[in-house]
Amino acid sequence: MGGLNIGVLASGRGSNFQAIIDAVEGGYIKATVSVLITDKPDAFAIQRAKKHHIECIIMIPKQFSSKDVYFEKIADELKSRGVGLVVLAGFMRIVGKPLIDAFRNRIINIHPALLPAFPGLHGQQQAHEYGVKISGCTVHFVDEGMDTGPIIIQAAVPVRDNDTEESLAARILTFEHKIYPEAVRLFSEGRIRVAGRKVEIEGAFAADEGLINPPLSK
Incomplete structure (x- = not known):
């Protein structure tokens, strides 16, 4: 471990949080998961943090005077720990x-649909009800919109x-667990550049080598 300091925000079970922990502990990502911040005192992600000796901070929004004050405090906690990348792992x-x-351009999220299609809640349900033939998942940077930030990787x-x-x-979740650690690895290696709406990635990565997307016939 070492290198990039990662801060994670989660509200629930944190399976993508676990995928990133495993990739860090397995040496695939040269980074340290420094802190988990959650808005839910009963989130299972807390148990994952404890198991892996990761600091956990519970911050309940109603205990703050406004949304802006809440997120200012989160930013302060992350900055005080030298966090270089903020990962949203089911932060609702x-x-x-x-x-x-x-x-800015250091917060990433994963969405269970192929953006820009089906943003917001229940992307899988939206795709299923619409009758699409191909769905998937997307890792993207977070901006002021709803799932509108520049796209890093899709499966x-x-x-x-x-x-x-x-x-x-x-x-879809099995592929979330593949592409999210891959996006974190690319960021940690300094191989991602944001150019307007586009994300440019230096060199080959797992998708280029056929390690992420399944054959469409299966």
């Missing part, structure tokens, strides 16, 4: 401008005729 709140301004997942919302969501 729209990030406030004070945090975005403090970590395509075919929608089967017999899929339910639950089966599609479960299959």
Whole structure:
């Protein structure tokens, strides 16, 4: 471990948080997960943090005078720990401008759909109900919009005729656990550059080598 300091924001079970922890502890990502901040005192992500000896801070929004004050405090906690990348791992709140301004192009999120299609809540349900033939997941930078930031990596997942919302969501999740650590690795290696709406990636990465996207026939 070492190098990049990562701060994670999560509200729930934190399975993507776990995927990043595993990639760091396995040496795939040269970084340290320094802190977890959660808005839910019963979030299972807290147990994951404790198991891996990661500092955990519980910050409940209603205990602050405003949304801006809440996110200013989060930004202060992250900056005081030297965090260089903020990872949203199922953080169920729209990030406030004070945090975005403090970590511009250094906050990333994963969304369970192929953006810009089906932003917002329940991307898998939206895709299933719409009847698309290909869905997937997207890692993107966070800006002031709803899932509108520049796209870093996407993985395509075919929608089967017999899929339910639950089966599609479960299959998409397996690819979330692949592309999120990959995006963090690329960031930690300084290989990502944001140019307007586009993200440029230096050199080959897992998607180029066929390690992320499944064959569309399967």
